Amino acid sequence: MSKKIYFTPGPSELYFTVEGHLKTALREQVGSISHRSQAFKNIYKETEENLRTLLNLPADYKVFFTSSATEIWEHLIRNCVENESYHLVNGAFSKRFWEFSGLLGRTNLKHESEEGNGAKPGDLNIPGSSELIGITLNESSTGVSYPLDWLKYLRSTYQESLIAVDGVSSIPIPEIDFSQIDSAYFSVQKCFGLPAGLGVWLVGPRCMEKAREMNAKGLLSATYRSLLSLEKSASNYQTVETPNVLAIYLLGKVVIDMLVKGIDTIRRESRYKAAVLHQMIDDLDWLSEFIPEKELRSETVVVANCTRDNDQVVKQLEEAGFVIGKGYGKFKTSQLRFANFPTHSREQVEQLADVMAKI
Amino acid sequence: MSKKIYFTPGPSELYFTVEGHLKTALREQVGSISHRSQAFKNIYKETEENLRTLLNLPADYKVFFTSSATEIWEHLIRNCVENESYHLVNGAFSKRFWEFSGLLGRTNLKHESEEGNGAKPGDLNIPGSSELIGITLNESSTGVSYPLDWLKYLRSTYQESLIAVDGVSSIPIPEIDFSQIDSAYFSVQKCFGLPAGLGVWLVGPRCMEKAREMNAKGLLSATYRSLLSLEKSASNYQTVETPNVLAIYLLGKVVIDMLVKGIDTIRRESRYKAAVLHQMIDDLDWLSEFIPEKELRSETVVVANCTRDNDQVVKQLEEAGFVIGKGYGKFKTSQLRFANFPTHSREQVEQLADVMAKI
Numbered sequence: 001m002s003k004k005i006y007f008t009p010g011p012s013e014l015y016f017t018v019e020g021h022l023k024t025a026l027r028e029q030v031g032s033i034s035h036r037s038q039a040f041k042n043i044y045k046e047t048e049e050n051l052r053t054l055l056n057l058p059a060d061y062k063v064f065f066t067s068s069a070t071e072i073w074e075h076l077i078r079n080c081v082e083n084e085s086y087h088l089v090n091g092a093f094s095k096r097f098w099e100f101s102g103l104l105g106r107t108n109l110k111h112e113s114e115e116g117n118g119a120k121p122g123d124l125n126i127p128g129s130s131e132l133i134g135i136t137l138n139e140s141s142t143g144v145s146y147p148l149d150w151l152k153y154l155r156s157t158y159q160e161s162l163i164a165v166d167g168v169s170s171i172p173i174p175e176i177d178f179s180q181i182d183s184a185y186f187s188v189q190k191c192f193g194l195p196a197g198l199g200v201w202l203v204g205p206r207c208m209e210k211a212r213e214m215n216a217k218g219l220l221s222a223t224y225r226s227l228l229s230l231e232k233s234a235s236n237y238q239t240v241e242t243p244n245v246l247a248i249y250l251l252g253k254v255v256i257d258m259l260v261k262g263i264d265t266i267r268r269e270s271r272y273k274a275a276v277l278h279q280m281i282d283d284l285d286w287l288s289e290f291i292p293e294k295e296l297r298s299e300t301v302v303v304a305n306c307t308r309d310n311d312q313v314v315k316q317l318e319e320a321g322f323v324i325g326k327g328y329g330k331f332k333t334s335q336l337r338f339a340n341f342p343t344h345s346r347e348q349v350e351q352l353a354d355v356m357a358k359i
Numbered sequence: 360m361s362k363k364i365y366f367t368p369g370p371s372e373l374y375f376t377v378e379g380h381l382k383t384a385l386r387e388q389v390g391s392i393s394h395r396s397q398a399f400k401n402i403y404k405e406t407e408e409n410l411r412t413l414l415n416l417p418a419d420y421k422v423f424f425t426s427s428a429t430e431i432w433e434h435l436i437r438n439c440v441e442n443e444s445y446h447l448v449n450g451a452f453s454k455r456f457w458e459f460s461g462l463l464g465r466t467n468l469k470h471e472s473e474e475g476n477g478a479k480p481g482d483l484n485i486p487g488s489s490e491l492i493g494i495t496l497n498e499s500s501t502g503v504s505y506p507l508d509w510l511k512y513l514r515s516t517y518q519e520s521l522i523a524v525d526g527v528s529s530i531p532i533p534e535i536d537f538s539q540i541d542s543a544y545f546s547v548q549k550c551f552g553l554p555a556g557l558g559v560w561l562v563g564p565r566c567m568e569k570a571r572e573m574n575a576k577g578l579l580s581a582t583y584r585s586l587l588s589l590e591k592s593a594s595n596y597q598t599v600e601t602p603n604v605l606a607i608y609l610l611g612k613v614v615i616d617m618l619v620k621g622i623d624t625i626r627r628e629s630r631y632k633a634a635v636l637h638q639m640i641d642d643l644d645w646l647s648e649f650i651p652e653k654e655l656r657s658e659t660v661v662v663a664n665c666t667r668d669n670d671q672v673v674k675q676l677e678e679a680g681f682v683i684g685k686g687y688g689k690f691k692t693s694q695l696r697f698a699n700f701p702t703h704s705r706e707q708v709e710q711l712a713d714v715m716a717k718i
Contacts, residue, residue, distance in 0.1 A: 250590070
C-alpha cells in the first residue's frame, strides 16, 4: 500500500516533518518521561513560547492544553458564563457549542444562518446580558469563514461581552488580533498537521477575571479544569491531568518548523493554494461553489457542491493517491471538502486539481 | 545519548513492541484517518474486542475511551451519583477522587487510612445512602494494593451501592471479576506501556442504569460525556469528540501482543518480578518496605523507604541506564518507587536489583 496524500478537513495529512520528529521522540524516549519532570516542563515551555511567537499572542494570554476543542466548549461555558451566552451559528460545530451552553443550564441565544452563509453585522442584536459571544472563525462543516473585520466589529459593538473564537480549522492562518478577543482555541489535527488528541486553549485576561468572579460567587463547576486550576498548573508548566505529552512535544517541534519557514510565507502560500482550489471548482462543470459570498469562503476548508456521485469521485481520487472529504451531515452525498493546510504544498494542490480535472 | 530503561511508575517504559507499531502506524497513515471513517471504526472495534478478551470482560460491559483517568473521576460522579459517594482513601489519587465528588457538590464520605496502610473490612460503615463506593485497587502514590477479596467483600456487604474500581496502575494484572463490580478504569501509560493521553473506562450495566435514572430526573450534568452519549457513540464504534486515534490503535496492538504472550504468563512473570524487587528491598540495609502489611504491597508499583539521599540514588541509577521514581508528595525525598509493568522483563528487573546492590 503506497502512501496517499490526505486532503481531508482534519485529521489530515501530517505536517511533513512529523514523521522525523516522532522518530526523534522515540529516540529521546519522550513517551516515557514523567509529566512531573523537568524534561516535561521544558517541553511545555518550549511549545508555549514558540506558539506565542507564531501567533503573536499578548503576554497576558494563558496557554492551556486540553484533549480536544470539544472539551473547551464545555470549559468556556462552565468558567465564563453564569447565565447567558450568544452564538453565531452557521454549521454543525458552531451549533454544537450553542447546544453545550443549553445542556449546561445556561440561556443559550443564537443567530442562525443558513448553511453556506454567515451573519451580517446588521442581523445581530445581542443583548447586554449575553456574557460571552461565540464565533466560529472557520466552520469545518460548511467552509464558511468570517473575515477578521468581524472580530473588530463584535468588540466595538458589544464591549461588555467576552468574545470566544473557534479557530479549530483555521489557526494559525488568520492573523488574529488577540487584543480584540478574549479567548481562542484550536485542535492540532487541522492546520498543525498532527495526530488528533490535543486541544489548545488560549485565554485572555478578561476570561480569567470572569472565572475569578464566578469562583468568588461559588459558581465555578469546572472542578480540575477550572481556569484557576489550569492557571495554577500552567504557571509551573504543569497540567491538571496526565497530558498527551507526545502531542505537546510534536506541536512544539512543528511550531518551530513553521517559525523557520515564516508565518508570512505560510499565509501567502495558503492564499495561493486556496486560489488554485477555487479555480478548480470554477473550471469543472460538475463542481460549484457552495458558499455564495466570496468573502465568506474559507481558505483552509474549501467546500464544493458536486453533481457527480461523490462516492465515486472520492474513490477515483483515492486510486490516484489523494484522499478528500465528503460533505458534512446532510451534505454528505452532495458535496466535497478539501483541506488546504500548511502541510499541503503548492505542488500537491496543483496535482490534486490536475487529477480532479481528469476524472 | 543511549536509551535508558524507565522503571518510573507511569509514564514508564513503552511496551517493547510500541516502537514497531508506531512505525507501522506511520506507514499506514493512522495519524491522518478520519475518526468518522470505517478505518477508525475497525480500529476501535479491534481494540475493544481484544481488550474484552484480555480482561475477560462481561458482554454487558461498555468500553469507552477518554483522555485520562482523572477525567473519569468526574464522569463517574456526574453520571452515577445524585447525592453521596463513599471513598476508600489511602493516598493522593484515591483522595483526589473523593475531592472531586465534593467539588461537584455531592456529599463525599471517606474512610482514610494512614499512607502505607489500607482499610480493614471492620473499619467501614458505609451508609446505605452512598450510591457509589470508590476503591483504588492500586494506589500509585503509596504502592498500597487491595487484595481482590476486597471487591467480593464490598459487593456482599454493600449490595445497593455501585462499586467503582480505580485500576489505573494495575489493570490488567489483577484478575478482576467484573461481575462483582460496576465500573473500572485505567490509563494506558502504566501497565500497557503506551505514551500518556488515553483513559479507558469500563462501565457495567448498573452504572448505565443509574445514568438513565439520573437522566430521567434531569440530573445528568455531564453534557457530551454523559454515559448515554458515550453509549450511543460507542455502539457504532464512534467517540463523542475527536479522539486520540493513534493511542487507540497502539493500545489495540499492544493488547494483541499481550494475548499472544498470554495473560497468565504476564501475571506469573509479574509475581516473579515483584518478588525480585521485594527481595532487593530486603537485601539492602538502606531500603525498607514502606507498607507494613505484606498482603497490601503492590505488585506493579513497589515503594521503599530510603535512608540514603534518594536524589543521589536516582542519579547513580540513571548513569547506569535505569530511571526510577522518587516518592510521591510528602515522601518525595524519603522514598523510591519502582514500576513493575508487563513491559519490564525479568532480566531487566534482575539487572536493576544488581545495580541497586552495587551503588
